[in-house]
Structures are given as structure tokens and as C-alpha cells.
Amino acid sequence: MKRNWNSSTICVQGGYIPGNGETRTLPIYQSTTFKYDTSEELAKLFDLAEDGHIYTRISNPTCSMVEKKIAELEGGVGAMLTSSGQAASLISVFNIASAGDNFVMMSNLYGGTTNLFLVTMKRMGIEARVATSDMSDDEICSLFDERTRCFFGETIANPSLEVFDFDRFVPIAHSMGVPVIIDNTFATPVLCRPFSFGADIVVHSTTKYMDGHATVVGGCIVDGGSFDWEKDGRYPELSEPDESYHGVVYTKNFGKAAYITKARTQLMRDLGSTPQPISAFLLNLGLETLDVRIRRHSENALKVAEYLKSRPDIIETVSYPGLADDSEHERAGKYLLDGMASGVVSFCIKGGRENAMKFMDSLKLAAIVTHVADARTCVLNPASTTHRQLSDEMLRKAGIEPGFVRFSVGIEDVRDIISDIEEALKACR
Numbered sequence: 001m002k003r004n005w006n007s008s009t010i011c012v013q014g015g016y017i018p019g020n021g022e023t024r025t026l027p028i029y030q031s032t033t034f035k036y037d038t039s040e041e042l043a044k045l046f047d048l049a050e051d052g053h054i055y056t057r058i059s060n061p062t063c064s065m066v067e068k069k070i071a072e073l074e075g076g077v078g079a080m081l082t083s084s085g086q087a088a089s090l091i092s093v094f095n096i097a098s099a100g101d102n103f104v105m106m107s108n109l110y111g112g113t114t115n116l117f118l119v120t121m122k123r124m125g126i127e128a129r130v131a132t133s134d135m136s137d138d139e140i141c142s143l144f145d146e147r148t149r150c151f152f153g154e155t156i157a158n159p160s161l162e163v164f165d166f167d168r169f170v171p172i173a174h175s176m177g178v179p180v181i182i183d184n185t186f187a188t189p190v191l192c193r194p195f196s197f198g199a200d201i202v203v204h205s206t207t208k209y210m211d212g213h214a215t216v217v218g219g220c221i222v223d224g225g226s227f228d229w230e231k232d233g234r235y236p237e238l239s240e241p242d243e244s245y246h247g248v249v250y251t252k253n254f255g256k257a258a259y260i261t262k263a264r265t266q267l268m269r270d271l272g273s274t275p276q277p278i279s280a281f282l283l284n285l286g287l288e289t290l291d292v293r294i295r296r297h298s299e300n301a302l303k304v305a306e307y308l309k310s311r312p313d314i315i316e317t318v319s320y321p322g323l324a325d326d327s328e329h330e331r332a333g334k335y336l337l338d339g340m341a342s343g344v345v346s347f348c349i350k351g352g353r354e355n356a357m358k359f360m361d362s363l364k365l366a367a368i369v370t371h372v373a374d375a376r377t378c379v380l381n382p383a384s385t386t387h388r389q390l391s392d393e394m395l396r397k398a399g400i401e402p403g404f405v406r407f408s409v410g411i412e413d414v415r416d417i418i419s420d421i422e423e424a425l426k427a428c429r
């Protein structure tokens with residue numbers, strides 16, 4: 001069906017279009033398997049000669065409809081849901097890299113992704129090479145060689161909140177012959193559509209703003225369909241016969257959707273990090289209100305950041321790309337819808353770890369949780385939780401000030417959020 005809907009309409013109605021007399025809301029196909037009349041029909045599915053569902057580990061109608069919605073939101077040719085954001089990141093790279101290959105990652109990725117890439121994937125024989133935004137173009141180019149398979153970055157990095165410089169990094173990666181994979185979790189496709197800035201593959205932790213209610217862990221990979229996998233023979237797994245599918249050649253048989261088809265029919269089949277239909281249903285409920293929520297998150301977060309700026313007596317530094325004097329402000333204006341920078345604000349309290357803990361313990365509306373990016377305001381101090389074992393000196397080396405607080409602004413009335421902060425700051429003096 002050819003439609004030309006705007007993003008907010010796709011959020012509400014995309015993916016599932018009911019026919020006459022069908023359920024108004026997305027149906028949950030809670031079934032592991034699917035019935036066929038003849039073995040011949042099923043055999044065609046196994047040969048990838050025809051479309052259809054075989055087994056829920058590989059695909060499921062409820063999941064497919066949510067995948068369609070997300071692909072439409074991002075402007076991609078296809079998408080695949082995964083059981084978590086971590087699974088999406090792993091499969092996005094592993095789909096085009098094998099033992100002996102390498103890839104380039106930005107230094108500011110989410111901690112879980114950094115660990116996956118630098119520690120766990122290394123054990124699979126795949127080496128991640130780290131680029132920082134203060135390196136020169138030549139220094140970054142020198143990280144690539146003929147075994148490099150992709151370049152991986154985050155639109156708005158968690159938690160440093162650096163905004164990915166598409167106009168700088170995309171041409172570098174493409175000139176080196178590799179695609180750009182972007183983790184678009186913090187921006188969501190409402191605030192940024194990475195494909196329109198030249199990225200080739202997008203991944204999400206749907207656990208965050210997409211679900212938005214902290215109900216279900218999940219991830220997604222979206223294929224932009226733009227990368228030429230056949231160009232210089234760098235991706236034989238896509239451009240040469242797959243023995244596990246009777247010699248299917250993904251680029252020949254599936255054209256622009258080669259990458260996402262392989263990710264599903266080969267890696268999801270073998271690794272099995274599948275979302276449940278009920279999880280896809282819950283994710284879809286979140287997606288229906290994503291456009292409204294992310295605007296409110298952004299609006300509230302800007303007001304919170306401005307308030308924190310007005311408290312130099314106790315707040316040392318504030319990072320939020322929406323602030324006019326923030327180092328990321330220019331790029332936020334360029335790549336994010338109306339410069340809206342989503343809901344996470346980072347700041348540093350004077351008095352280090354001790355004051356940061358006092359502040360957090362005194363909050364009443366904002367909850368201390370290991371989460372970000374849902375409807376309820378929440379807060380995390382890496383020094384006293386995720387990085388607890390490190391001394392202050394080791395923390396600084398890891399780029400984390402002891403008084404650093406990651407504050408995820410919810411969609412409550414911002415006056416209540418700010419007065420909660422104001423009261424809690426009194427405990428710090």
C-alpha cells in the first residue's frame with residue numbers, strides 16, 4: 001500500500017491496517033508456528049522462494065507489523081525486532097563481520113555496547129577500533145583497512161550526549177568502503193532519521209523511548225537499503241552463495257533488502273534472540289504515542305537544563321544539546337527535529353560523589369533506577385552504582401566526574417520536576 005503519511009501519523013497507525021471486520025488494534029499472534037496445507041508450500045518458504053511465516057523464532061505476524069511501522073518511521077526498506085538492544089547491536093555488526101575482521105566504533109557509545117564490542121566480540125575474533133571526535137580525519141582513516149566492515153556511532157550518545165556529526169563521519173566511512181551503523185535510541189526516528197543524513201543501517205534499544213513506559217526490553221535493526229554490498233567484494237556473505245540456504249545470494253535474490261533478509265533468515269534463525277509477540281504488542285502501544293511523548297520529554301528537559309544552569313552555586317556543569325551554549329548545540333540544530341534533544345540531561349554537582357548521593361537520596365518524584373528514557377523521571381549516579389568500584393581518580397580517567405548525574409526527564413509537569421530538584425539540592429549544602 002502506497003501512503004504518504006507524516007511521522008506522527010505513522011506512529012499511531014503505521015504497520016497494521018485492519019481490513020473489513022478485523023480487530024481495530026494490533027492482533028497478538030501468540031503462536032510458535034504456522035500451518036500449511038501442503039509440504040510443497042512449506043518447502044518453498046524454507047527455500048526463501050516465497051514470503052510467509054514458518055516459526056516464531058524467525059518471524060511472526062505481530063512482530064512483522066511492528067517492524068513495518070518502525071521501518072516506515074525510519075524511512076528504511078525493512079526492519080527486524082530483537083529481544084534486546086544488545087542483541088540488535090551484536091547482530092547489526094556480526095551480520096557483516098566474521099573472525100579476523102574489524103570495525104570502527106566511536107568512543108562515546110553506551111557502556112553495554114562498548115563492553116560487547118571491545119570484550120565479547122573480541123572473543124569472537126572481531127576487533128573493534130576506537131575513534132574519538134577530537135581525532136583528525138587522517139587519524140580516523142588510519143583505523144580502517146581491507147578487513148574493516150563498518151563504522152558504528154550513536155545519534156545522541158548515552159550518557160555523554162554528544163551529537164553524531166553525520167556530515168563528517170559518513171563521508172569518511174563511505175570513502176573507506178564501509179557502511180555506517182547508527183544507534184538511534186536516544187533521538188528516536190521522530191527527532192532524527194539517520195538515513196536522510198547518509199547512514200546505512202539503524203539500530204535501536206526499543207526498551208527506551210520507543211516503548212517509553214519501562215515495560216519491555218527489546219531492540220530493532222532497520223536497513224536503509226542504500227549500501228552497495230557488491231561494489232568491491234568486501235561482503236562475500238551477502239554477494240556470494242549462502243550454503244545454509246541452498247546457495248541463495250542475498251544481493252541477487254533480495255536486492256535492497258539483502259542485509260536485513262540475511263540478518264533474519266541466517267542470524268535470527270541461528271542465534272534466536274527473538275522478541276515475543278506480546279512484547280511487540282506492548283512496544284507498539286508505546287510507539288503510538290512516541291511523537292507526543294518525545295516532544296514533551298524534550299521540552300521538559302530543556303527547562304530542567306535551564307534551571308540547573310541558573311544554579312552555579314551548587315551545579316558545576318550542565319550538558320544538554322538543547323542549551324544555546326552547549327558544545328553540541330550546533331549539531332543538534334542541524335540533525336535533530338527543531339533542535340529538540342530528547343529527555344536526558346547530564347550534570348555535575350559540586351562536592352563529588354557524596355553530594356551526588358545526597359541529592360539523589362533526597363529526590364521524591366524522580367526515582368533512582370537503572371534505566372533512562374521512560375515516561376517517569378529517573379536518575380542515576382554512575383560513581384555510586386555502575387562504576388562504584390572505581391576510585392575518584394579512576395573515574396576521571398573513564399571520563400566520569402564523581403559528582404556526575406544522569407537525569408532522565410519524564411513527561412510529568414515540569415514545575416513538579418524542578419521543585420523536586422530544588423528541594424533535593426538543599427540537602428547538598
Ligand SMILES: *Cc1c(COP(=O)(O)O)cnc(C)c1O
Nearest residue numbers: 084085086110158185205207218
Ligand atoms: C540501553 C541502550 C542499549 C542496550 O539496549 P537494551 O535494550 O538494554 O539491551 C543500547 N544502546 C543505547 C544507546 C542504550 O541506551
